[in-house]
Amino acid sequence: xxxxxxxxxxxxxxxxxxxxxxxxxxxxxxxxxxxxxxxxxxxxxxxxxxxxxxxxxxxxxxxxxxxxxxxxxxxxxxxxxxxxxxxxxxxxxxxxxxxxxxxxxxxxxxxxxxxxxxxxxxxxxxxxxxxxxxxxxxxxxxxxxxxxxxxxxxxxxxxxxxxxxxxxxxxxxxxxxxxxxxxxxxxxxxxxxxxxxxxxxxxxxxxxxxxxxxxxxxxxxxxxxxxxxxxxxxxxxxxxxxxxxxxxxxxxxxxxxxxxxxxxxxxxxxxxxxxxxxxxxxxxxxxxxxxxxxxxxxxxxxxxxxxxxxxxxxxxxxxxxxxxxxxxxxxxxxxxxxxxxxxxxxxxxxxxxxxxxxxxxxxxxxxxxxxxxxxxxxxxxxxxxxxxxxxxxxxxxxxxxxxxxxxxxxxxxxxxxxxxxxxxxxxxxxxxxxxxxxxxxxxxxxxxxxxxxxxxxxxxxxxxxxxxxxxxxxxxxxxxxxxxxxxxxxxxxxxxxxxxxxxxxxxxxxxxxxxxxxxxxxxxxxxxxxxxxxxxxxx
Amino acid sequence: xxxxxxxxxxxxxxxxxxxxxxxxxxxxxxxxxxxxxxxxxxxxxxxxxxxxxxxxxxxxxxxxxxxxxxxxxxxxxxxxxxxxxxxxxxxxxxxxxxxxxxxxxxxxxxxxxxxxxxxxxxxxxxxxxxxxxxxxxxxxxxxxxxxxxxxxxxxxxxxxxxxxxxxxxxxxxxxxxx
Numbered sequence: 001x002x003x004x005x006x007x008x009x010x011x012x013x014x015x016x017x018x019x020x021x022x023x024x025x026x027x028x029x030x031x032x033x034x035x036x037x038x039x040x041x042x043x044x045x046x047x048x049x050x051x052x053x054x055x056x057x058x059x060x061x062x063x064x065x066x067x068x069x070x071x072x073x074x075x076x077x078x079x080x081x082x083x084x085x086x087x088x089x090x091x092x093x094x095x096x097x098x099x100x101x102x103x104x105x106x107x108x109x110x111x112x113x114x115x116x117x118x119x120x121x122x123x124x125x126x127x128x129x130x131x132x133x134x135x136x137x138x139x140x141x142x143x144x145x146x147x148x149x150x151x152x153x154x155x156x157x158x159x160x161x162x163x164x165x166x167x168x169x170x171x172x173x174x175x176x177x178x179x180x181x182x183x184x185x186x187x188x189x190x191x192x193x194x195x196x197x198x199x200x201x202x203x204x205x206x207x208x209x210x211x212x213x214x215x216x217x218x219x220x221x222x223x224x225x226x227x228x229x230x231x232x233x234x235x236x237x238x239x240x241x242x243x244x245x246x247x248x249x250x251x252x253x254x255x256x257x258x259x260x261x262x263x264x265x266x267x268x269x270x271x272x273x274x275x276x277x278x279x280x281x282x283x284x285x286x287x288x289x290x291x292x293x294x295x296x297x298x299x300x301x302x303x304x305x306x307x308x309x310x311x312x313x314x315x316x317x318x319x320x321x322x323x324x325x326x327x328x329x330x331x332x333x334x335x336x337x338x339x340x341x342x343x344x345x346x347x348x349x350x351x352x353x354x355x356x357x358x359x360x361x362x363x364x365x366x367x368x369x370x371x372x373x374x375x376x377x378x379x380x381x382x383x384x385x386x387x388x389x390x391x392x393x394x395x396x397x398x399x400x401x402x403x404x405x406x407x408x409x410x411x412x413x414x415x416x417x418x419x420x421x422x423x424x425x426x427x428x429x430x431x432x433x434x435x436x437x438x439x440x441x442x443x444x445x446x447x448x449x450x451x452x453x454x455x456x457x458x459x460x461x462x463x464x465x466x467x468x469x470x471x472x473x474x475x476x477x478x479x480x481x482x483x484x485x486x487x488x489x490x491x492x493x494x495x496x497x498x499x500x501x502x503x504x505x506x507x508x509x510x511x512x513x514x515x516x517x518x519x520x521x522x523x524x525x526x527x528x529x530x531x532x533x534x535x536x537x538x539x
Numbered sequence: 540x541x542x543x544x545x546x547x548x549x550x551x552x553x554x555x556x557x558x559x560x561x562x563x564x565x566x567x568x569x570x571x572x573x574x575x576x577x578x579x580x581x582x583x584x585x586x587x588x589x590x591x592x593x594x595x596x597x598x599x600x601x602x603x604x605x606x607x608x609x610x611x612x613x614x615x616x617x618x619x620x621x622x623x624x625x626x627x628x629x630x631x632x633x634x635x636x637x638x639x640x641x642x643x644x645x646x647x648x649x650x651x652x653x654x655x656x657x658x659x660x661x662x663x664x665x666x667x668x669x670x671x672x673x674x675x676x677x678x679x680x681x682x683x684x685x686x687x688x689x690x691x692x693x694x695x696x697x698x699x700x701x702x703x704x705x706x707x708x709x710x711x712x713x714x715x716x717x
Contacts, residue, residue, distance in 0.1 A: 031623050033621070034623075100568075100572070101572050101576055101581065101582070102581075106569075106572075107581070107582065107583065107584065108584070108622075109622060109623070110565045110566065110569040110573070110584065110622060110623075111566070111569070111623070112566050112568040112569055115568070212694065225699075259694060259695075260692060260694060260695055261692060261695050428580050430578065430580050430581060431580050448686050448689055448690055451621075451682050451685060451686050451689075452621040452682065455621050455682070456618075456621055456622065459583055459584070459618065460580065460581075460583055463579070463580060463583035463586075463587075464580055467579075467580070489692070490685040490688065490689050493681075493685060494617070494678075494681055494682070494685060495617065
């Protein structure tokens, strides 16, 4: 009889524990599915970014320019001089670890270098080495030389941060990791090492005004296609205007809302709402992108892209600007636009033409968030809804990082949802509002080649959705961000199928009662409304 | 099965050791986090592993019902399939259970000559490993499918408008109508 090895003998030769090393001694390992493709030179050239070249992020040789180290350090010195916050964030961290387990990428990937403190330390070690006296002591002072491997490590992990700022909520010093990531990415861009996913849309936005580079006639015909659908579902023909001079309001939204699902259904919601109100507004094919990928690249690029909105509002002679559902678009508008491209003296402080409400919170930027605009309409009893049209939906709300932590929009979307839906359930407290978990794909990380990273980044969010799905039967995840609408469907599909994703104004569009509309049988997606399922089948 | 009884009695100890061994496949700092953060929403990976372990051990103590245990196993595999593991590492944690059970129950198994029953338990663990591998492959296939679909969905309206997007579902319905 053969001798049967015991289970522990079978396993004794395998060491399951990873080797214990200090983080500086652990060289970066590029894992497939965790990093993006490199920028193409033609896109960098178009926006006037330096050091563009054919290079491949998965190869050993990145073809960096000979004096790359000088460029990096000189760039860092400039940023330290220009932004006091950057120097402060480099100096004051006491490594208490409060942020360590708050990052969705650390929670999902389990990679310690995704702890915000360690991610910042990658850059801080360079700061110490070259910009502090103590740093001359080297490793003992937490300093290290800038080598090509160190640069690659910074690149690898600074594109594993979505600039969501959850970690900063927990930092006792208020260190904003998002801004550290922004600084890191500025330096990366000096060496022509932007990612393909960010640089392509950047060039398109700069050239034609939106991510896909859609030209005016394409945008217009895309709308016509959408308006046909809308008429079929509601019996109402909506006639929006484009680039109309003299309109009272310019409406700007992320372009994904008019070319990708499920964003188009949110766009249909805007169109119906504005039609119902008889709003004197116009779309622009020039400022046709609310999203601003400059935020993920450099402050100068962000400023250049953002300037189109004020320029267009001036050209058209509108009084104020209304902005659609988007995340990082609002971070730029709310926190940077005023000082980057303001003051917008050609505009007036926004006043709702329907309710007379003056939006004092936006009197400087002169740009109002649509959730505030619609919530005000509802509060003043200006809209009629049939919430039962959304009765097949059991809704929860995902606070987008930028609108929640960036500008404090918590109540308005919830107020709207509760006005247009009968079934709403919150996710657990430590996953919503200022504690919200990121979708895992923001800040230019919604590239297809990093699907694994994005799924893991989205795990904490998905885990909370799964909880409310199992507990309350939630089947619709609503949000007010275009990136969320693009990336949450596949993320949800991976972790727990059968939960949809929608914008808040899609729900508004479903429930809104419009004079002259036909008996609604379908929602904006063309699916039968509750109680209309059999009618659809008969036809 | 007497070994089932022993498993039930020592379930807590076995679960803890198995959990520790699984989380120690992660870097040390991460392992500490996975062990100590008790809030399930702050630590979905640790929670999922822990929940899965309880379910699997509960099943092994009685009659193994794959349909009952599969969702829990799937939750764990779904995470490990996209974390930084090779396929064998991703599903290999199942085999650690053999080591844990042997170390916890060796003296009783020897004393009571329960080797036949141990063989049954180990076969069940092998079954779980087989199922895990199927789940792993399904997760990887899902990722590739999502990647392909995403590419299409992001420009779906434009593709539809220019008739470059074949709506196979609608086409099937049309054909069925004839």
